[in-house]
Amino acid sequence: MAAPHADQPSAAAGSARPASGAPLLELTGFSKSFGPFTALDAVSLTLRAGEIHALLGENGAGKSTLIKTMTGVVQRDAGVMRLEGVPVMPRSAGEATAAGLATVYQEVNLAPNLTVAQNLFLGRQPTFLGIVREREMRRRARAVLADFDLDIDVSAPLESYSVAIRHIVAIARAVDQSARVLILDEPTASLDAHEVEVLFAVMRKLAARGIGIIFVTHFLDQVYAICDRITVLRNGRLAGTGTIAEMPRMTLVRTMLGRELAEATAERHERADLSAAPELVRLEGFGKAGYVAPFDLTLRRGAVVGLAGLLGSGRTETARLVFGAERADSGSATLDGRPVALTGPREALTLGFGYCPEERKTEGIVADLTVRENIVLALQARRGVLKPLSRAEQDEIAKRFIRLLDIRPPDPERPIGLLSGGNQQKALLARWLATQPRLLILDEPTRGIDVGAHAEIIALIRTLCAEGMALLVVSSELEEIVTYADEVIVLRDRAHVASLTGAAITVPAILAAIAEDGEATANAA
Amino acid sequence: MTVKLPRIGTAQILALAAILAINGFVSPQFFDIRLQDGRLFGSLIDVLNRGAPVAILSLGMVLVIAMRGIDLSVGAVMAICGAIAASLADDHSLVVTLAAALGAGLACGLWNGFLVAVLGIQPIVATLILMVAGRGIAQLITEGRIVTFTDPGLAFLGGGSVLGVPTPVVIALAMLALTLIVVRGTALGLMIEATGGNPRASALAGIGTRLITLAVYMWSGLCAAIAGVVAAADILGADANNAGLWLELDAILAVVIGGTSLFGGRFSVVLAVVGALIIQAMNTGILLSGFPPEMNLVVKAVVVLVVLLAQSPRLASLGLIFSRRRS
Amino acid sequence: MTPASSSVSRLVPVAATTVVFLLGFLICALTFPNFASLRVVMNLLTDNAFLGIVAVGMTFVIISGGIDLSVGSVIGFSTIFLALAIERWGIPPFAAFALLLVICALFGAAMGAAIEFFALPPFIVTLAGMFLARGTAFLLSTDSIPITADLYGHLSDHAIRLSGGARLTVPAMAMLAVVAAGMVLLHLTRFGANVYALGGSRQSAGLMGISVGRTTVLIYTLSSVLAGLSGIVFSLYTSSGYSLSGVGVELDAIAAVVIGGTLLSGGYGFVFGTFVGVLIQGLIQTYINFDGTLSSWWAKIATGLLLFGFIGFQQFTLHMARRPRRRATTGSAAANAAGAAS
Numbered sequence A: 001m002a003a004p005h006a007d008q009p010s011a012a013a014g015s016a017r018p019a020s021g022a023p024l025l026e027l028t029g030f031s032k033s034f035g036p037f038t039a040l041d042a043v044s045l046t047l048r049a050g051e052i053h054a055l056l057g058e059n060g061a062g063k064s065t066l067i068k069t070m071t072g073v074v075q076r077d078a079g080v081m082r083l084e085g086v087p088v089m090p091r092s093a094g095e096a097t098a099a100g101l102a103t104v105y106q107e108v109n110l111a112p113n114l115t116v117a118q119n120l121f122l123g124r125q126p127t128f129l130g131i132v133r134e135r136e137m138r139r140r141a142r143a144v145l146a147d148f149d150l151d152i153d154v155s156a157p158l159e160s161y162s163v164a165i166r167h168i169v170a171i172a173r174a175v176d177q178s179a180r181v182l183i184l185d186e187p188t189a190s191l192d193a194h195e196v197e198v199l200f201a202v203m204r205k206l207a208a209r210g211i212g213i214i215f216v217t218h219f220l221d222q223v224y225a226i227c228d229r230i231t232v233l234r235n236g237r238l239a240g241t242g243t244i245a246e247m248p249r250m251t252l253v254r255t256m257l258g259r260e261l262a263e264a265t266a267e268r269h270e271r272a273d274l275s276a277a278p279e280l281v282r283l284e285g286f287g288k289a290g291y292v293a294p295f296d297l298t299l300r301r302g303a304v305v306g307l308a309g310l311l312g313s314g315r316t317e318t319a320r321l322v323f324g325a326e327r328a329d330s331g332s333a334t335l336d337g338r339p340v341a342l343t344g345p346r347e348a349l350t351l352g353f354g355y356c357p358e359e360r361k362t363e364g365i366v367a368d369l370t371v372r373e374n375i376v377l378a379l380q381a382r383r384g385v386l387k388p389l390s391r392a393e394q395d396e397i398a399k400r401f402i403r404l405l406d407i408r409p410p411d412p413e414r415p416i417g418l419l420s421g422g423n424q425q426k427a428l429l430a431r432w433l434a435t436q437p438r439l440l441i442l443d444e445p446t447r448g449i450d451v452g453a454h455a456e457i458i459a460l461i462r463t464l465c466a467e468g469m470a471l472l473v474v475s476s477e478l479e480e481i482v483t484y485a486d487e488v489i490v491l492r493d494r495a496h497v498a499s500l501t502g503a504a505i506t507v508p509a510i511l512a513a514i515a516e517d518g519e520a521t522a523n524a525a
Numbered sequence B: 001m002t003v004k005l006p007r008i009g010t011a012q013i014l015a016l017a018a019i020l021a022i023n024g025f026v027s028p029q030f031f032d033i034r035l036q037d038g039r040l041f042g043s044l045i046d047v048l049n050r051g052a053p054v055a056i057l058s059l060g061m062v063l064v065i066a067m068r069g070i071d072l073s074v075g076a077v078m079a080i081c082g083a084i085a086a087s088l089a090d091d092h093s094l095v096v097t098l099a100a101a102l103g104a105g106l107a108c109g110l111w112n113g114f115l116v117a118v119l120g121i122q123p124i125v126a127t128l129i130l131m132v133a134g135r136g137i138a139q140l141i142t143e144g145r146i147v148t149f150t151d152p153g154l155a156f157l158g159g160g161s162v163l164g165v166p167t168p169v170v171i172a173l174a175m176l177a178l179t180l181i182v183v184r185g186t187a188l189g190l191m192i193e194a195t196g197g198n199p200r201a202s203a204l205a206g207i208g209t210r211l212i213t214l215a216v217y218m219w220s221g222l223c224a225a226i227a228g229v230v231a232a233a234d235i236l237g238a239d240a241n242n243a244g245l246w247l248e249l250d251a252i253l254a255v256v257i258g259g260t261s262l263f264g265g266r267f268s269v270v271l272a273v274v275g276a277l278i279i280q281a282m283n284t285g286i287l288l289s290g291f292p293p294e295m296n297l298v299v300k301a302v303v304v305l306v307v308l309l310a311q312s313p314r315l316a317s318l319g320l321i322f323s324r325r326r327s
Numbered sequence C: 001m002t003p004a005s006s007s008v009s010r011l012v013p014v015a016a017t018t019v020v021f022l023l024g025f026l027i028c029a030l031t032f033p034n035f036a037s038l039r040v041v042m043n044l045l046t047d048n049a050f051l052g053i054v055a056v057g058m059t060f061v062i063i064s065g066g067i068d069l070s071v072g073s074v075i076g077f078s079t080i081f082l083a084l085a086i087e088r089w090g091i092p093p094f095a096a097f098a099l100l101l102v103i104c105a106l107f108g109a110a111m112g113a114a115i116e117f118f119a120l121p122p123f124i125v126t127l128a129g130m131f132l133a134r135g136t137a138f139l140l141s142t143d144s145i146p147i148t149a150d151l152y153g154h155l156s157d158h159a160i161r162l163s164g165g166a167r168l169t170v171p172a173m174a175m176l177a178v179v180a181a182g183m184v185l186l187h188l189t190r191f192g193a194n195v196y197a198l199g200g201s202r203q204s205a206g207l208m209g210i211s212v213g214r215t216t217v218l219i220y221t222l223s224s225v226l227a228g229l230s231g232i233v234f235s236l237y238t239s240s241g242y243s244l245s246g247v248g249v250e251l252d253a254i255a256a257v258v259i260g261g262t263l264l265s266g267g268y269g270f271v272f273g274t275f276v277g278v279l280i281q282g283l284i285q286t287y288i289n290f291d292g293t294l295s296s297w298w299a300k301i302a303t304g305l306l307l308f309g310f311i312g313f314q315q316f317t318l319h320m321a322r323r324p325r326r327r328a329t330t331g332s333a334a335a336n337a338a339g340a341a342s
């Protein structure tokens, strides 16, 4: 959770605005089934003008499906939607926008190959005699992004920017469409604290203008920081709705989960005595020109090393170098004291390394294949082509991990692309756990994961660690890192700039190391 | 992202049955099979026999396409290998002849695989190079003439029969079995489907995607070589200009009719062969029906569209809505 | 620093292709004494006019993530249709042109609709289209029919004369006009941006409110109309109609587009690159013609080798160009993140 909100009194944000008034958007009886599976069952929701409305629920609860059935991207089986009392039924995203519902879908819905300006104005570019007025469009694009505190070159292709910036562009595009309802599906999942603040400021401004906003997030602190009311879905059903005052945190969590949350998350675990833990991997002067500056890194059995830093500071890059997904051009590596070459994923796999990448869709899942096939993939790759796992073995492995990680729905034969984001993440974890790795590298393992699963994954990290596995975890959530890391390495501008161990691992200390200037703290590699 | 549930080949089997039924309708003797000189004869046998080369090609093509690739060169490779076999047959033993022809096919596949997997050239252009140059190479081997041969060993591969079944059919069946064993008896099938579905994710999961790409193009080259030898053996000669001409399109069509997506991922070897039979049954049907041969392509286009529409996910979901309405 | 480096980097493939063409031309000029003349260049344009016109349409299709295999057959259909319409049915040439383009537009729209509304792969739909167009051409006539209408004589005489006996012919002018119009349409209009968006991600384009169906139908309509236009040019060029004309042109067009730096997977590419790609293919043919000693099979092998040479060199250039680029983009990403956070 982003630090700045942690100590904010709840509801401070909401009370300033006119939260009452006539309903702006009313949904009743929304239902949707995919084959035999019911994703939505008679869900209703009321959004008032000028209100920021949190839509919450576990992974797979049906939040994204509700949004898509509202905007007509997915056809609903039943349900009526009224905008200011008038029934509307858009049949495509385009019609929804025309009707006044601007949406940022969970999968950032932009064209990475187009420029930032084109993305902002696609379909409504300013034209003169049919020719797009490029300069005018750029000017407007810069103006739109200025509201978001973002000063970037709008004529560069979107794909040259980080995920966070792409997200902001998507949000800016939706906001700029002068809609009456703005729908944001997990917009904050990849934003850092500052970017979240900027987004919230914009949301408040829009709400003050009378726009209704539906906001999906898994960060509960953000809910209390900005929302007025909450609607909770559970297993496709309406589980509860009310103002934030009516739903304090514990009530909310109980409503989402349908049970109490084992509060394992909060307490800190016994930090391992690093010097006592046996060394597994030692990297010296490891780096790649133009990618990450050379660094030293020691990974020990039964210890977690956390990588912290801003987006683009070189955390993911470090993880990829260690796994060999990107080849280092300097430095040496030893495993159990013996020199090894980290030349690629195949070698890493035989050495007993595992890696869950940050970009789940493009680098993780194979959408068409079943959950079972996705889970056994790495294990099969290690055994080689000639030693296929029998179907019975595959079933056994898949079932075991589906149970262990509580992957829902627990159907190993479902194409993984049809699972919700959080459950895809769990299946990817299962893929590597099935290989019984000695070193597991996790890049943002809890991104887009609900509170329940969040706690489970953190518990899992600890269990693995206790069983003697070495872990390297990249995470933007500092408060989470401090609960499990035995060492935190802070990165800035693609270099390792500080290392914190033992009692020094605190959120303020990490923040200080991130913020500090060049000549800073310890261990500059 | 398109997510498709695995389908069973009902659409393809129905299409094949329908076309065969129509054939039986336009030509009443279509289903007659007689045994003559220890070999089966009849239109149905003819469909199998004539369909064998495309069926063999589709065995290689289906794997290439499942890897998100495409192999436009198979027709030209057929011509090359047919030319090699025909020119060597009369002076060398059958083993040498076959080894040379199949070796050439593997080399062609290696070349394609090298361009795609190592140089990173887009498959359609990479294989276009050999498609253009290959026919020239075949003509070079035959020096622009039609080379004929008399070697009975090689001739047997085209015109002989085993237990009454024409050799090309036996070869196609053997290759089908071999492909199935190689692909489904090992983990190769899973790895191909994973790589075709998401190459980056598969490489990160430790799959040797490059090696598999090479192997798959080589397999396609081998299949093309076998098809080329069978085609040459059938006519007792090699015609570098026309051997395998445009058959790459038939092979691709067979694979797609067999339900494998051109975007890679899930594939079915058996249904690709069914696809090849659909195409051949259609060709034979048009021939038997006595339509002017100019009609061939038009009928083919219509049949292809109908078969594809029958498989269309969109149409299936429409059907689902209707059946739900009714119930 | 980002902007320059990243918007320039997408020009790299086109630049590489252009460099390759110029180098190739230089080599030809050094090999054959009278190669480097305006006349050779003008002939290059005239001889490849029909290919250039279809390749522009193919560029739109490929950038949108599709492919159109039917264009060669559409050319064949067009030439035989024109020959019959003008010679046998007595339709005035311009009326025949108009009628042909309407038929082609309907044909393309139908293919686009089949791709969109039944979610069928473009490769197969247009393959069926290829069979259909060629089959219809066969049904019209299997003979080669000369076209003797006055207009044809006028149009093939009409040319802008340049120095050294070089002539800018009507087909060449038509191609240049199509290339120019294609550049405007693709790079400067909303429709063009939608084409790129479709190639970037069909799903996203739909979620961004683009009418994916309409755009798809328009793209294939455009491609077929240009194929029809190419058929007109081809019939002017040969003064006849034949149902077998244009066999394999779809592959030449695809090759030209890809050599021009457009990715077959869609989303990236320029009309200008395609134009250079066409010229490269023309250059290969011209080289072989100039050489004159190559037997027909060596000519084919040489075409393949040259194709490989061009693509290989382009791949190499891209590889070299990407190295510093990575440094630039990664560096800037860090800067962006830092900038956004400060």
Ligand SMILES: Nc1ncnc2c1ncn2[C@@H]1O[C@H](COP(=O)(O)OP(=O)(O)OP(=O)(O)O)[C@@H](O)[C@H]1O
Residues within 6 Å of the ligand: A034, A037, A039, A057, A058, A059, A060, A061, A062, A063, A064, A065, A066, A106, A408, A409, A418, A419, A420, A421, A422, A423, A448, A450
């Ligand atoms: N096209 C589809 N076909 C079949 N099942 C689907 C499809 N789309 C979604 N589902 C299922 O519907 C359920 C709800 O998914 P949805 O994406 O709405 O969850 P969510 O609440 O947004 O979860 P998350 O927080 O992980 O994003 C999931 O179980 C998912 O597997």
Ligand SMILES: [Mg+2]
Residues within 6 Å of the ligand: A063, A064, A065, A106, A185, A420, A421
């Ligand atoms: Mg969701």
